[in-house]
Amino acid sequence: MRGTLSDRMGAALLMAPLLLFLILAYAWPFLGVVKWSFTLPTPGLEQYHALLTDDLVQSVFIRTLRIAAIVTVVSVTAAYAITVVWVRGSPTQRVLAEFCILVPFWISVLTRAFGWVALLSNRGLINTWLQSIGFISEPLTLVRNEFGVIVGMSHFLIPFAVFPLASAMRSLDERVLLAARGLGSSRMRTFWTVFVPMTRSGIIGSALITFVFSLGFFVTPAILGGGRSVMIAELIYLRIFQSPDWGLGAAISVVLVVFVGALMALLFRYVKPKQLV
Amino acid sequence: MPTISLGTEERARMQQPGRAAEIKANGIGKSFGSFRALDNLTLDIGRGEFLTLLGPSGSGKTTFLMILAGFVQPSEGKLFSDGVDITNRPAEQRAAGMVFQGYALFPHMSVEQNIAFPLKVRKKSAAEIKTRVGEMVERVGLKGHEKKLPAQLSGGQQQRVALARALVFEPGVLLLDEPFSALDKSLRGQMQAEMKRLHQETGTTFVFVTHDQSEALALSSRVAIFNHGKLLQVGRPDEVYDRPANRFVAEFLGEINMLPVKGVRPADNGATGLCEDRAVNMRCKAETIKGDAILAIRPEDMSIAPEASVNENGIAATAVASTYLGAATKLDLTTRQGAKVTVSVPNEVAAAALSKGNSVWLTWPAEKGFLLPDGGQ
Numbered sequence: 001m002r003g004t005l006s007d008r009m010g011a012a013l014l015m016a017p018l019l020l021f022l023i024l025a026y027a028w029p030f031l032g033v034v035k036w037s038f039t040l041p042t043p044g045l046e047q048y049h050a051l052l053t054d055d056l057v058q059s060v061f062i063r064t065l066r067i068a069a070i071v072t073v074v075s076v077t078a079a080y081a082i083t084v085v086w087v088r089g090s091p092t093q094r095v096l097a098e099f100c101i102l103v104p105f106w107i108s109v110l111t112r113a114f115g116w117v118a119l120l121s122n123r124g125l126i127n128t129w130l131q132s133i134g135f136i137s138e139p140l141t142l143v144r145n146e147f148g149v150i151v152g153m154s155h156f157l158i159p160f161a162v163f164p165l166a167s168a169m170r171s172l173d174e175r176v177l178l179a180a181r182g183l184g185s186s187r188m189r190t191f192w193t194v195f196v197p198m199t200r201s202g203i204i205g206s207a208l209i210t211f212v213f214s215l216g217f218f219v220t221p222a223i224l225g226g227g228r229s230v231m232i233a234e235l236i237y238l239r240i241f242q243s244p245d246w247g248l249g250a251a252i253s254v255v256l257v258v259f260v261g262a263l264m265a266l267l268f269r270y271v272k273p274k275q276l277v
Numbered sequence: 278m279p280t281i282s283l284g285t286e287e288r289a290r291m292q293q294p295g296r297a298a299e300i301k302a303n304g305i306g307k308s309f310g311s312f313r314a315l316d317n318l319t320l321d322i323g324r325g326e327f328l329t330l331l332g333p334s335g336s337g338k339t340t341f342l343m344i345l346a347g348f349v350q351p352s353e354g355k356l357f358s359d360g361v362d363i364t365n366r367p368a369e370q371r372a373a374g375m376v377f378q379g380y381a382l383f384p385h386m387s388v389e390q391n392i393a394f395p396l397k398v399r400k401k402s403a404a405e406i407k408t409r410v411g412e413m414v415e416r417v418g419l420k421g422h423e424k425k426l427p428a429q430l431s432g433g434q435q436q437r438v439a440l441a442r443a444l445v446f447e448p449g450v451l452l453l454d455e456p457f458s459a460l461d462k463s464l465r466g467q468m469q470a471e472m473k474r475l476h477q478e479t480g481t482t483f484v485f486v487t488h489d490q491s492e493a494l495a496l497s498s499r500v501a502i503f504n505h506g507k508l509l510q511v512g513r514p515d516e517v518y519d520r521p522a523n524r525f526v527a528e529f530l531g532e533i534n535m536l537p538v539k540g541v542r543p544a545d546n547g548a549t550g551l552c553e554d555r556a557v558n559m560r561c562k563a564e565t566i567k568g569d570a571i572l573a574i575r576p577e578d579m580s581i582a583p584e585a586s587v588n589e590n591g592i593a594a595t596a597v598a599s600t601y602l603g604a605a606t607k608l609d610l611t612t613r614q615g616a617k618v619t620v621s622v623p624n625e626v627a628a629a630a631l632s633k634g635n636s637v638w639l640t641w642p643a644e645k646g647f648l649l650p651d652g653g654q
Contacts, residue, residue, distance in 0.1 A: 173379070173381060175377045175378075175379065175381035176381045176382070176383060176384070178346075178348050178368070178375075178377070178381065179375065179377055179381040179382075179383075180383070180394070181348075181367075181368045181369045182346055182347075182348070182368050182369070182371075182373060182374075182375040182452075183374075183375075183394055183395040183398060183442065183443075183446070184369050184370075184372060184395055184398040184399060184446070185369060185394070185395075185398045186369055186398075187369075189398065193394075194383055197385040198383075198384065198385060200385070
């Protein structure tokens with residue numbers, strides 16, 4: 001249903017402050033970044049050429065894609081299990097699942113990253129406990145590597161992965177599941193051959209959201225990676241703040257934004273925006 | 278429009294004796310919290326029968342179907358299939374074919390894959406699945422649509438897929454939950470006819486839920502009428518229509534006129550009493566009813582005449598409205614004492630009776646109608 005002209009004017013007015021803010025605080029400065037990428041230190045495509053040839057930049061790109069892919073698989077899988085309980089569990093299970101999904105939102109990302117350091121470090125809870133029961137003699141390296149980064153990032157992203165899945169599971173027609181069982185299919189078989197395929201749009205939405213978030217992650221990889229497992233966002237930071245290499249930093253930023261933009265476009269082709277909340 | 282038909286060979290295979298299930302429900306009850314959905318239901322469903330569960334929404338008919346399918350666990354009572362207690366048997370082991378309201382097709386599977394699903398679950402060989410799905414597709418007239426997804430089909434076609442999927446594994450009983458509610462009227466009639474033929478051809482026991490009384494009367498070998506979680510009456514369509522057990526059944530099955538009769542007492546061949554101060558004879562028995570009662574008569578069993586006749590029961594009435602229906606005329610009348618009556622008469626009868634004004638004589642034969650307790654349900 002389309003509103004009248006004045007309705008639409010009203011809606012535009014209500015959205016104007018946000019749009020204005022985004023233009024002033026995001027789009028305009030970003031155009032500056034784009035300009036730097038072509039002009040610093042000298043005008044030309046030199047920085048983009050460096051991007052394609054610099055081994056360090058390429059290895060960081062590949063690591064970022066690899067970590068983002070693993071985090072996506074881990075988060076979506078874990079989120080799927082939690083969402084099944086949240087949407088289809090008993091009333092008690094639902095409350096418990098909801099608690100598990102919401103509580104992480106109340107704790108800052110920084111606190112959680114340091115929490116994981118405390119748990120995973122060589123003299124952290126997990127290593128001391130495993131040593132005390134005699135399971136291991138030397139501490140396991142659980143942090144300041146990709147493993148720690150993946151754990152910390154997945155923990156942060158699971159709640160975000162839940163919402164598209166929940167929306168897909170809620171809109172599923174219960175009778176289709178009954179039909180499958182009535183036709184002789186066991187619960188397990190019904191889950192894999194009917195339930196999972198029917199929540200496909202949720203899985204795609206959830207995976208894209210997690211992947212896009214992962215690509216630009218800064219705080220968690222910086223803390224849990226301990227400088228050894230650098231991802232793109234941290235590389236940009238280093239290029240701009242530690243080595244005066246603004247041109248390369250800007251070029252990496254532009255590539256990242258374009259890539260994420262393309263993924264978002266893909267996301268909205270598969271999933272309606274309202275399914276993401 | 279393609280029709281559903283069986284080859285003789287298939288018919289022979291599907292009509293193997295013992296294929297169709299015989300179901301006994303013994304004292305089945307179901308409560309949802311404080312709501313009593315079904316109360317002490319005892320019902321035998323015969324082998325190969327077409328039984329319709331009829332009632333308004335919330336009457337318990339769908340709950341009973343869900344209990345038969347195994348999706349709802351009864352609070353009390355036992356359920357037997359071919360003499361075996363299946364009360365606690367999970368749905369997936371009952372092997373009842375089911376057609377849901379809205380069809381509940383698998384949206385991500387093609388027509389072929391939907392129909393093959395129950396066979397795959399039963400681990401049939403690929404060759405057997407291919408043959409049987411092919412047969413079924415042809416039988417329900419969906420040839421050429423095998424690769425389509427349910428969303429690409431019309432309502433009637435989806436209905437056919439649902440029927441094919443529920444029948445392909447030759448279940449002992451087919452459960453149908455208001456399968457025609459989403460179809461338009463002409464398509465509904467067509468599907469009803471095909472369903473009836475499919476029942477005759479497969480010989481499977483059909484249990485069909487509907488709130489549409491004409492559908493129930495047209496399709497079933499027996500009708501079970503539900504209200505407020507209770508089974509009120511079970512019988513052949515003509516039995517429940519002509520001899521309803523109570524006022525609810527009488528009114529639910531179709532339009533009916535209620536005339537108060539005073540001083541009912543047994544008489545030769547039935548009963549006699551006073552209707553609006555005129556003696557009326559009734560062939561129905563009055564053993565349980567004495568004194569004041571209600572005489573219930575269907576509109577098509579009454580007629581009108583310009584004058585009183587000695588051979589038939591009759592009272593004076595005034596026509597208040599006349600509706601031309603093509604094949605017949607429907608007349609709304611008010612009796613002298615204010616009872617509202619509807620009759621359906623041939624057009625020329627209506628014209629003749631109304632030629633002398635609106636005052637007419639309302640008549641009915643003694644064989645028609647039945648007595649209900651006064652004000653009783």
